[in-house]
Amino acid sequence: MSIGLSLPRADGAEKLSGRATYTADIALPGMLHAKLLRSSHAHARLLRVDAGRARTAPGVHAVLTRDDVPEGLMPVYGYFIKDQPIVATDRVRHVGDIIAAVAAETEAQAVAALALIEVEYEALPVVASIEAALAEDAPELFPQAPIGFVPAYGEGARGALRPAKNICFEFGYRMGDAAVFDRCDHVFEDEFRFSRMWHFHLEPFVSVADARDGRIEIWSSNQNPFPLRKELSRIFRMPENAITVRVPYVGGGFGSKNNCKTEPAAVLLSMLAGRPVRLALTLAEGFLTNTQHAAILRLRTGVMSDGRLVARQSHIELDAGAYSDASPLVAEKAGYRIPGPYAWEHVESLCRCVMTNTAPAGPFRGFGGTQATWASESQIDMIARRLGISPLAMRQKNLLKLHQAYMPGESGVDSDMEDGLQTVLAAIHHTPAPDRGLGFAVGFKDGGGVNKPAQARVKVSTNGDVFLGCGTVEIGQGARTAIPQIVAEILGTSATRIRVAPIDTDHTPFDQGTNASSGIAVMGQAVARAATAVRDQVLGFAAAQMGTPPETLRLEDWHIIRGNERLPLGPMIMRYYGGTGFEFTADGFFKPDSDHHAPLEAQCVYWEIGWAAAEVEVDRGTGQFTVTQLVVAGDAGRAINPMLCRGQDEGSAIMGYAQAMFETMRYDAAGELLNGDPLHYRVPLAEDLPARFTTLTLEQGHGPGPFGSKGLGEGAMLPVAAAIANALEDAVGIRITELPLTPERVLRALDNLEKATA
Amino acid sequence: MPPETIRFTLDGRAAAITAEPTEPLAHALREHCGAQGVRVACSRAVCGACTVLVDGLPAASCAMFLWQVEGCAVETVARLKAHPLQEAFARHGAFQCGYCTGGFLMLAKALLAENPSPSRAEIAEYLSSNICRCTGYSVIIEAVEEAAAAMRAPA
Numbered sequence A: 001m002s003i004g005l006s007l008p009r010a011d012g013a014e015k016l017s018g019r020a021t022y023t024a025d026i027a028l029p030g031m032l033h034a035k036l037l038r039s040s041h042a043h044a045r046l047l048r049v050d051a052g053r054a055r056t057a058p059g060v061h062a063v064l065t066r067d068d069v070p071e072g073l074m075p076v077y078g079y080f081i082k083d084q085p086i087v088a089t090d091r092v093r094h095v096g097d098i099i100a101a102v103a104a105e106t107e108a109q110a111v112a113a114l115a116l117i118e119v120e121y122e123a124l125p126v127v128a129s130i131e132a133a134l135a136e137d138a139p140e141l142f143p144q145a146p147i148g149f150v151p152a153y154g155e156g157a158r159g160a161l162r163p164a165k166n167i168c169f170e171f172g173y174r175m176g177d178a179a180v181f182d183r184c185d186h187v188f189e190d191e192f193r194f195s196r197m198w199h200f201h202l203e204p205f206v207s208v209a210d211a212r213d214g215r216i217e218i219w220s221s222n223q224n225p226f227p228l229r230k231e232l233s234r235i236f237r238m239p240e241n242a243i244t245v246r247v248p249y250v251g252g253g254f255g256s257k258n259n260c261k262t263e264p265a266a267v268l269l270s271m272l273a274g275r276p277v278r279l280a281l282t283l284a285e286g287f288l289t290n291t292q293h294a295a296i297l298r299l300r301t302g303v304m305s306d307g308r309l310v311a312r313q314s315h316i317e318l319d320a321g322a323y324s325d326a327s328p329l330v331a332e333k334a335g336y337r338i339p340g341p342y343a344w345e346h347v348e349s350l351c352r353c354v355m356t357n358t359a360p361a362g363p364f365r366g367f368g369g370t371q372a373t374w375a376s377e378s379q380i381d382m383i384a385r386r387l388g389i390s391p392l393a394m395r396q397k398n399l400l401k402l403h404q405a406y407m408p409g410e411s412g413v414d415s416d417m418e419d420g421l422q423t424v425l426a427a428i429h430h431t432p433a434p435d436r437g438l439g440f441a442v443g444f445k446d447g448g449g450v451n452k453p454a455q456a457r458v459k460v461s462t463n464g465d466v467f468l469g470c471g472t473v474e475i476g477q478g479a480r481t482a483i484p485q486i487v488a489e490i491l492g493t494s495a496t497r498i499r500v501a502p503i504d505t506d507h508t509p510f511d512q513g514t515n516a517s518s519g520i521a522v523m524g525q526a527v528a529r530a531a532t533a534v535r536d537q538v539l540g541f542a543a544a545q546m547g548t549p550p551e552t553l554r555l556e557d558w559h560i561i562r563g564n565e566r567l568p569l570g571p572m573i574m575r576y577y578g579g580t581g582f583e584f585t586a587d588g589f590f591k592p593d594s595d596h597h598a599p600l601e602a603q604c605v606y607w608e609i610g611w612a613a614a615e616v617e618v619d620r621g622t623g624q625f626t627v628t629q630l631v632v633a634g635d636a637g638r639a640i641n642p643m644l645c646r647g648q649d650e651g652s653a654i655m656g657y658a659q660a661m662f663e664t665m666r667y668d669a670a671g672e673l674l675n676g677d678p679l680h681y682r683v684p685l686a687e688d689l690p691a692r693f694t695t696l697t698l699e700q701g702h703g704p705g706p707f708g709s710k711g712l713g714e715g716a717m718l719p720v721a722a723a724i725a726n727a728l729e730d731a732v733g734i735r736i737t738e739l740p741l742t743p744e745r746v747l748r749a750l751d752n753l754e755k756a757t758a
Numbered sequence B: 001m002p003p004e005t006i007r008f009t010l011d012g013r014a015a016a017i018t019a020e021p022t023e024p025l026a027h028a029l030r031e032h033c034g035a036q037g038v039r040v041a042c043s044r045a046v047c048g049a050c051t052v053l054v055d056g057l058p059a060a061s062c063a064m065f066l067w068q069v070e071g072c073a074v075e076t077v078a079r080l081k082a083h084p085l086q087e088a089f090a091r092h093g094a095f096q097c098g099y100c101t102g103g104f105l106m107l108a109k110a111l112l113a114e115n116p117s118p119s120r121a122e123i124a125e126y127l128s129s130n131i132c133r134c135t136g137y138s139v140i141i142e143a144v145e146e147a148a149a150a151m152r153a154p155a
């Protein structure tokens, strides 16, 4: 029995002793150290990049500028749209854009050489916000259309490249007839603003590349080794079997360690130098590399007087930053999730990715769902209060019921929404008092990625020692602990007997990536199938040896159990296969079925839900408020390892809490990031926790994953900000529609309220 | 700057590094002594991932010069062997990606040396000199509480 046990983490011995190997610890013989020269301008034409003096500087082995990119490469990357250059060519598009790179014997020599590179800029007008980029007279950031494609969508959904100036992609979804708005008793229009955070993964971006002799070997702090291999193959025009990606432990990512970051420059420098190259960014450079999406969300919602929701139109603009990165995918999700977990007659969403001269925005825990939940769950509360209905009754009336389809052609929701809400409300001990308030919200997203394939391999040696090959990166979530528990359960063995093979794309079975809370619900299914196939092989083998039907046999601790008999497998295997023994091996595969009726071309694997209730106390004099209680719940379906579930929910909830309270990137109008360093950018510390902070892992049992499991890790972040904003209105009657919920904003809202009621 | 030989003890053993004395301590420990458990994240004395103990007091080794530890006792996470803190961290799942963990263990060790019976609030305050982006801290605080109790218990 392994399922449901809070087994200690399998990586504990390495991580608690400090011996765990991360990419930063990889050193190869002859390895050089690389550093990057970054743009000081947010938007400029590059008139001159002269690296002459750097090339002859002490210790320098390779310099990479636009003049050094070999012919025949495709030196741009991105997800749907290939618009990000390895080094800038004609212009720079954000402060921190990469202009050049140097590989030298030491990092200090590389830094010294960078200072010798002369760059002449011709400043161009800067658009540092969504509004500025959409202004009539805004400069066009990409005068030539980059290469890109629109994926296939199913019923009701559509996408378009460059629908307008400075918009790289838009996603639209439509269901039902807009005429229903005419029947609504009320139509409410509200606008919400969502702030932008940096992931602040403690392990900075780092890669070690050895690109010699027509091969690329790369160690990288990257959560998607196979997509990385494919992207490198495309950029460098090399076959995928000439590229090996290895991923040791990853020191946190929260979405940022997707696709290409440090990898292409490290590879190219290694090719130019003929030596292995390590490119390690500083933590501060991370702020310039990938961020969350700021957003403006406009909702138009039609309701009946009794609180029944009828129709919602939404218009979302995401600040995509300087390059498209994963923005089209985030737009897809924000646009698709904005209706929230409610029943509607008509939905029409439009989500556009607006290019600006700020750092590229990309995947971030929540992936569009955080933006959508912030707006949607704020507005549901606002509407309830306007109609004089309790926010709870409003939700009870409209929440999707268990198994009810989210949209036509889509899968049914697999959590009991109301049960989750009642659970957090029961766990918060709220007693009304002046200036104290209670708020709650339901976070909602599809989980497990779109149409995401995963493969796994399970091998068992003669003595019952198990090997698991699976591409899920151990990034902190506990994949190397929980996934083996699934194997152990199926093979009737102990999880400690399972060794997870290191990730190496030459050997590891294919996986689309460690993202979208898919480790348990998607990879877990592939792993379960592999383990089941191995178990069946073993039972079949034993049945043949024993001359008995396999159905009469069971596997336990590498013994065959038949009735009261308990036969060790080792000797039986050696009798047949010889004294050197054998390995039973099987692969498992999982992918949701493609389905053109589903809006995103495959039904969602599972629904990742987070419920939050928050109690606040407001000081009217200063606008300061404290979250006295925060209760957050996620639905694990079935908790494979409850301790790990709690870890995912708590970490996620605190990220949402920080976004609600204080954490935000601040840009000025010139595109300069004002707090882009670890000292000035505030992340939560232990002393910032709410006085009472509880997370609950529900096990509602409806997940599609092994043993009824679902994924966790993002859901708990989604509802926190809206729950706190809703609590503020409950406490003192103010509504703040912009994050973070700073004391200044509270004070201003209190003043406005006073003026309005005076 | 010419290299100098800096002598100190590292995790209980005599150590000597011949390097530029202004080299950051974290870098020197990692490069010259193989102290892999000293993790470098912010390099700015903000996050505490690089926390080591210098003569028993926690210090951000990324923001110290090598010369500053001349004659000192330097302890890294490698010093801990089946320590109650490690056991409690394992039981509570007080780490995820593990990048902050060595630093938190050393910080907590210093706390418990200074105050063997810290309250929850005292633990939270003390641990607030380090950053963990993964866990949300509650489990770390619980682990430190439990380790404190275990260390107070008569053997």
Ligand code: FES
Pocket: B039, B040, B041, B042, B043, B044, B045, B046, B047, B048, B049, B050, B051, B060, B061, B062, B063
């Ligand atoms: S790396 Fe030293 S404090 Fe952050």
Ligand code: FES
Pocket: A202, A251, A252, A476, B094, B095, B096, B097, B098, B099, B100, B101, B131, B132, B133, B134, B135
């Ligand atoms: S465990 Fe990842 S930063 Fe603490």
